[in-house]
Amino acid sequence: MASIDLQPSKLGTKDHWNNVYQREVANFKETGDEGEVWFGEDSVEKMTKWTIAHAPPEMKPYILEVGSGNGTLLFSLLDAGYEPSRLAGIDYSPDAVKLARLIASSRRGEKISFAECNFLFDVPLPVGQQGSSIAGWNIVLDKGTYDAIALGEKDEVGRSPVEGYPGRVAQLLKKGGHFLITSCNFTEEELRASFATEETGMVYHSRVPHKTFSFGGQSGSEYATVAFQKIT
Incomplete structure (x- = not known):
């Protein structure tokens, strides 16, 4: 796995993200600034469009974002017509959760669930599904969290x-459910090698194209957005 080649960084520490979101909570209270959009608005738009295409609002899917931060992606889905009570975000930074809830209140998104959770140790389920043998999410989203971990x-x-x-992702998904991830540290091939395995029961589903660049005779994208589907 390529992750073993990445050196530990402050971006992989809870203290770093607590400090970031403490500042962003203070800024929001003072100025209404909702904070940084990780990977930019374009990545939010692309992930929203993919979700609409494969699990439109009328299907009433249960959607979880892992490492939801200030909730920008979930608010985009709310604006696209998804039921807020079926949207949830988890983050291991309590101030990220606090910020997302503050923003939700300002956007009439109070029914979106934001909770403090480290999903490497916990498997959060949709409200009302606890104890069910078929519990799980229809869509799990990740925009930069895999990178940080x-x-x-x-x-x-x-x-x-x-x-x-x-x-953990495989545990979260219902059979037939999808996992959509955007990464800047891993290529599409590396993501496919990690997630589309016999152990996870997931297979490659599709990709979302990003603008490409060329350098030194090589072409590539700044980000990789890849979808997987749980089949077993």
Whole structure:
């Protein structure tokens, strides 16, 4: 897995994100600034359009964003017509959750669920589905969280915390459900190698194209957005 080649960084620490969102909560209260849009508005628009195409609002899907931050992606889905009570975001930073809830109140999105959770250790289920044998989410979204986890401290034998991520995603999804991820640290091929495995029960589904660039005779994209589907 390519994650073992990434060196730990402050971007992989909870303290860093707590500090970021403490500042953004203060800024929101003072100026109404909702904070940084991770990967920019274009990535939000592309992920929203993909979700509409494959699980439109009229299907009433249950949608979870892992590492939801200030909630920008979920608010985009709210604006697109998704039921707020079926949208949820989790983040391990309490101030990220606080900020998202403050913004939700200003956008009439109070019914969106934002909760503090480290999903590497917990498997959050949609409201009312606890205890069900078919519990799970129809869509799980990630915009930069996999990247951040990959920058966390390795354990005593050199394993990155991100190695437990694909299995957790598989636990979250209903059979037939989709996982859509945008990453800047991993290529499409690396994401496919990590998530489309026999262990996860997921297969490659589709990709979302981004603008390409050329450098030194090589072409590539700044981001990779890839979708997977759970089939078992």
